[in-house]
Amino acid sequence: MDTFASTNSTSQRELIESVVIRFAGDSGDGMQLTGSQFSDTTALMGNDLSTLPDFPAEIRAPAGTTFGVSGFQVHFAAHDIMTPGDAPDVLVAMNPAALKVNLRDLKPGGLLVVNTGAFTAGNLKKAGYDKNPLEDSSLDGYRLLKIDITKHTLQSVESFGLGNKEAVRAKNMWTLGLMMWMFGRERESTAEWLRGKFAKNPNIAEANIAALNAGHVYGETAEMPQGIHAYEVPKARLQEGHYRNVTGNEATAWGLLTGGKLAGLELVLGSYPITPASTILHSLSNLRAYGITTFQAEDEIAAVCAAIGASYAGALGITTTSGPGLALKTEAIGLAVSTELPLVVVDVQRGGPSTGLPTKTEQSDLLFAVYGRNGDCPLVVLAASTPGDCFTMAVEAVRLATKYMTPVILLTDGFLANSAEPWKIPDINSFEPFPVKHRTEPAGFHPFLRDPQTLARNWAVPGTPGLEHRIGGLEKNYDSGNISYDPDNHHKMVKVRAAKIAGVGDDIPLQKIDQGDDSGDLLVVGWGSTYGAISSAVLGARKAGLKVSHAHIRYMHPMPKNLGEVLKRFKHVLVPEMNNGMLVKILRSDYLVDARGLNKIAGQPFKIAEIEAEIRGLLASA
Amino acid sequence: MTPLDPPNPPLTRKDFTSDQEVRWCPGCGDYAILAAVQRMLPELGVRRENTVFISGIGCSSRFPYYMNTYGFHTIHGRAPAIATGLKLANPQLDVWLITGDGDGLSIGGNHLMHLLRRNLNLQIILFNNRIYGLTKGQYSPTSLLGKRSPSSPMGSVDNPIAPAAFALGCGARFVARGVDTDAKNLIATLTRAHEFQGTGFVEVFQNCPVFNDGAFDHFTAKDVAAQQQLHLEHGKPMRFGDDKGLRLRPGSLDIEVVTVGENGVTEADLLVHDETNRAQAFLLANLEPPAFPVAVGVLFRSDENLVPFEVGMHEQNKQARARGLGDINALMRKGHTWKVDGDPTGDQPG
Ligand SMILES: Cc1ncc(C[n+]2csc(CCOP(=O)(O)OP(=O)(O)O)c2C)c(N)n1
Numbered sequence: 001m002d003t004f005a006s007t008n009s010t011s012q013r014e015l016i017e018s019v020v021i022r023f024a025g026d027s028g029d030g031m032q033l034t035g036s037q038f039s040d041t042t043a044l045m046g047n048d049l050s051t052l053p054d055f056p057a058e059i060r061a062p063a064g065t066t067f068g069v070s071g072f073q074v075h076f077a078a079h080d081i082m083t084p085g086d087a088p089d090v091l092v093a094m095n096p097a098a099l100k101v102n103l104r105d106l107k108p109g110g111l112l113v114v115n116t117g118a119f120t121a122g123n124l125k126k127a128g129y130d131k132n133p134l135e136d137s138s139l140d141g142y143r144l145l146k147i148d149i150t151k152h153t154l155q156s157v158e159s160f161g162l163g164n165k166e167a168v169r170a171k172n173m174w175t176l177g178l179m180m181w182m183f184g185r186e187r188e189s190t191a192e193w194l195r196g197k198f199a200k201n202p203n204i205a206e207a208n209i210a211a212l213n214a215g216h217v218y219g220e221t222a223e224m225p226q227g228i229h230a231y232e233v234p235k236a237r238l239q240e241g242h243y244r245n246v247t248g249n250e251a252t253a254w255g256l257l258t259g260g261k262l263a264g265l266e267l268v269l270g271s272y273p274i275t276p277a278s279t280i281l282h283s284l285s286n287l288r289a290y291g292i293t294t295f296q297a298e299d300e301i302a303a304v305c306a307a308i309g310a311s312y313a314g315a316l317g318i319t320t321t322s323g324p325g326l327a328l329k330t331e332a333i334g335l336a337v338s339t340e341l342p343l344v345v346v347d348v349q350r351g352g353p354s355t356g357l358p359t360k361t362e363q364s365d366l367l368f369a370v371y372g373r374n375g376d377c378p379l380v381v382l383a384a385s386t387p388g389d390c391f392t393m394a395v396e397a398v399r400l401a402t403k404y405m406t407p408v409i410l411l412t413d414g415f416l417a418n419s420a421e422p423w424k425i426p427d428i429n430s431f432e433p434f435p436v437k438h439r440t441e442p443a444g445f446h447p448f449l450r451d452p453q454t455l456a457r458n459w460a461v462p463g464t465p466g467l468e469h470r471i472g473g474l475e476k477n478y479d480s481g482n483i484s485y486d487p488d489n490h491h492k493m494v495k496v497r498a499a500k501i502a503g504v505g506d507d508i509p510l511q512k513i514d515q516g517d518d519s520g521d522l523l524v525v526g527w528g529s530t531y532g533a534i535s536s537a538v539l540g541a542r543k544a545g546l547k548v549s550h551a552h553i554r555y556m557h558p559m560p561k562n563l564g565e566v567l568k569r570f571k572h573v574l575v576p577e578m579n580n581g582m583l584v585k586i587l588r589s590d591y592l593v594d595a596r597g598l599n600k601i602a603g604q605p606f607k608i609a610e611i612e613a614e615i616r617g618l619l620a621s622a
Numbered sequence: 623m624t625p626l627d628p629p630n631p632p633l634t635r636k637d638f639t640s641d642q643e644v645r646w647c648p649g650c651g652d653y654a655i656l657a658a659v660q661r662m663l664p665e666l667g668v669r670r671e672n673t674v675f676i677s678g679i680g681c682s683s684r685f686p687y688y689m690n691t692y693g694f695h696t697i698h699g700r701a702p703a704i705a706t707g708l709k710l711a712n713p714q715l716d717v718w719l720i721t722g723d724g725d726g727l728s729i730g731g732n733h734l735m736h737l738l739r740r741n742l743n744l745q746i747i748l749f750n751n752r753i754y755g756l757t758k759g760q761y762s763p764t765s766l767l768g769k770r771s772p773s774s775p776m777g778s779v780d781n782p783i784a785p786a787a788f789a790l791g792c793g794a795r796f797v798a799r800g801v802d803t804d805a806k807n808l809i810a811t812l813t814r815a816h817e818f819q820g821t822g823f824v825e826v827f828q829n830c831p832v833f834n835d836g837a838f839d840h841f842t843a844k845d846v847a848a849q850q851q852l853h854l855e856h857g858k859p860m861r862f863g864d865d866k867g868l869r870l871r872p873g874s875l876d877i878e879v880v881t882v883g884e885n886g887v888t889e890a891d892l893l894v895h896d897e898t899n900r901a902q903a904f905l906l907a908n909l910e911p912p913a914f915p916v917a918v919g920v921l922f923r924s925d926e927n928l929v930p931f932e933v934g935m936h937e938q939n940k941q942a943r944a945r946g947l948g949d950i951n952a953l954m955r956k957g958h959t960w961k962v963d964g965d966p967t968g969d970q971p972g
Pocket residue numbers: 679680681682683698721722723724725726749751753754755756757762
């Protein structure tokens with residue numbers, strides 16, 4: 001916890017600047033709910049925050065095992081923050097397995113809250129403990145708060161007549177109540193949420209609220225061990241506006257709808273369930289009122305093909321997936337490149353290769369997205385850098401796909417998909433519309449007639465009299481759109497398709513320096529979800545007097561036109577990535593700069609300290 | 623689907639013929655099928671602009687280029703998926719899906735299965751030449767056991783499938799067969815497929831004179847056709863040849879060939895074709911010469927109404943939009959939101 005210089009004497013609460021809490025328990029313990037309720041309340045109370053859920057790969061792993069542990073980390077502060085925090089200040093461990101898995105991340109001297117009720121011989125054994133860690137000296141380096149949360153919960157819901165299982169389940173609410181007391185959070189919104197969630201079963205709602213209140217009362221009344229007390233985190237100074245918490249996948253879904261609206265097009269989503277992209281399919285399936293038809297296809301190939309068929313019909317086809325699904329879609333994406341149909345492909349990246357780490361994050365599809373198709377097959381690749389930015393880039397994907405008649409791949413990742421941040425809700429009326437015009441004029445028509453400026457072909461849609469035509473994946477004649485095997489024509493068509501995509505470079509913002517001076521000793525270049533960690537690390541390094549700047553790329557292909565020149569204004573270039581070196585490869589080959597990589601391929605986001613250490617090391621040795 | 627008014631003045635075969643030179647081998651059965659379709663469409667009274675031919679890859683899949691309608695030559699096996707998206711975006715379009723035995727049953731078997739069970743309202747013509755034509759003659763999923771080809775020089779040991787039986791197994795609701803050279807019956811069958819509200823699946827026996835010449839001669843050649851083909855007609859007894867017929871072997875679920883007038887068999891003993899009987903259709907789909915005739919015409923037509931997939935989806939869209947298109951601004955402001963005021967210079971959240 002970053003503490004203020006002085007504590008506030010008028011209340012017993014210690015004022016702190018920021019705190020990182022991790023809730024951890026068995027998959028069945030409801031930690032995701034606890035964490036997200038805590039976060040929602042925290043946002044309502046005016047703090048800036050960032051969250052990091054961590055799901056086990058198994059849906060219902062055996063109770064009490066280490067691989068069934070589910071975690072939710074929330075970082076909140078009285079100032080602007082960008083990451084879920086490097087290491088928790090507070091760890092709530094609902095059982096021995098949760099302790100075992102998470103303890104190594106807890107800061108030295110951090111606060112450890114454990115549910116002693118779950119530290120049974122059986123659970124200890126399942127977690128791999130020979131001895132009960134609560135009874136030896138192994139936790140001496142932490143401030144330990146031992147509570148039999150299970151017992152207290154059962155007492156608090158006794159009068160509701162619940163079965164034992166239902167009653168024990170309320171322990172996450174009891175825990176939430178305790179943590180709400182500790183950090184001065186209000187309980188009303190959670191109570192309201194419980195009443196809504198259990199509208200059909202008010203007794204369960206009230207029992208959970210009773211548990212929530214009991215946890216809070218416990219904090220107020222029980223005698224706490226030395227060094228454990230209540231805190232207050234004042235509001236952050238956020239920009240004026242209307243806010244909500246948003247995850248990357250929600251923002252992506254809303255951005256796609258907004259793009260469709262701005263283009264004046266009906267959307268058709270073809271998708272096949274895959275972690276961590278499925279929640280976009282779920283969200284949009286619920287939003288058919290907003291101009292989208294959603295289709296759960298038989299596989300990823302069918303999903304993208306249906307999207308292409310929809311675009312051929314004059315709607316905008318969209319497909320959402322993750323790495324293995326993108327692999328299946330490649331041939332069809334090539335068809336969309338060849339037939340020059342608009343298509344938006346969202347790839348929520350996860351650990352690879354193959355099935356890899358489905359629930360963990362990674363940025364390892366970049367080269368695949370940019371280059372991974374047969375033939376010379378250029379398209380537009382975008383990358384969102386924060387959960388809220390998923391909205392902006394999804395709109396941008398729709399704009400570029402329809403304006404240039406091209407597939408656009410939008411890269412997000414598992415971290416962006418599931419993590420939440422307060423988001424200033426945009427007013428979609430403030431966006432410039434980009435209405436699409438299908439061709440209707442028969443005179444002079446052929447299907448590959450191009451706009452001289454954008455090189456986009458005209459979009460003629462079945463149902464339009466006089467424009468009957470055939471398209472396909474065979475090479476076509478530049479002048480007629482008919483099949484052509486002519487060698488010079490093929491050369492020309494490959495060049496035209498490349499020039500069209502290169503031309504997108506004139507239609508996107510120049511690369512800006514996100515933080516720091518326009519030139520200096522080191523430019524840290526990132527892309528995607530590393531934004532927060534890089535930004536915080538560069539801030540730290542700059543505070544220490546280092547001449548470091550940060551540039552974050554959102555247009556991966558084509559890249560902003562001034563990027564080469566920006567890179568050359570710095571003595572060194574460092575590229576942190578959650579992969580084995582992909583952006584760094586593109587920068588080296590496209591701009592001939594001696595960029596160096598910093599790679600973390602652990603299925604987890606960078607810690608600020610990891611990047612800051614690299615910056616210092618690099619500049620010290622330079 | 624609300625049918626559009628027929629074109630006025632009526633169109634002719636020429637109106638449906640594109641300016642592209644047809645590039646199939648001389649004598650290929652595909653020519654006859656193309657001609658039959660170009661002759662049929664004016665009779666159906668359909669509009670060119672509302673008609674779309676979608677194909678995969680293969681000799682047969684070149685078909686759309688020769689039709690002066692909308693057309694999409696897609697990728698190998700995926701035409702059903704592309705057609706699904708097309709119909710979801712615009713259910714009004716009149717879609718014909720062109721596929722081959724390799725395209726539809728090998729690489730695209732999965733998509734074909736799902737299209738059939740979803741019962742999209744469109745027509746499928748599967749050109750079955752029992753060979754991979756375009757890639758120069760490898761055996762296909764419909765090639766018979768023992769078929770020698772460049773990739774099966776010792777003869778195929780790869781057990782084939784009957785496309786019509788596959789379609790029935792997938793839950794297809796209209797399953798029919800035709801022969802490339804028998805234009806009259808082919809047009810009649812395709813017309814029925816077009817009338818059907820749902821997926822109309824038509825397998826066409828198509829000769830590939832270059833790589834599998836005469837694959838169907840044993841039942842399509844002029845001199846044997848009458849003896850070896852059973853032309854199905856709803857409500858009519860199953861008769862073929864001069865005096866042959868089919869009946870259920872007494873006490874079993876097997877079909878047997880009988881001769882009317884022999885051993886006391888009369889026409890009244892014969893099976894009467896009931897298009898709406900799926901079990902019977904299965905038996906018919908699996909009949910193979912020489913022991914049996916090949917059943918052609920409409921094998922099955924479901925009389926249970928199943929709303930085509932795209933129609934069901936659009937009904938749901940309508941329901942969801944009963945009160946007009948949703949307001950995205952309002953959507954994003956639902957649930958837990960809060961207002962921050964008075965600090966226009968504050969930090970943008972990270
Ligand atoms: C992904 C892919 N794999 C393989 C091919 C090569 N290929 C083209 S057509 C074809 C087989 C076509 O057979 P069929 O569908 O029976 O069509 P026919 O040529 O016999 O009409 C193959 C294997 C391809 N075009 N694409």
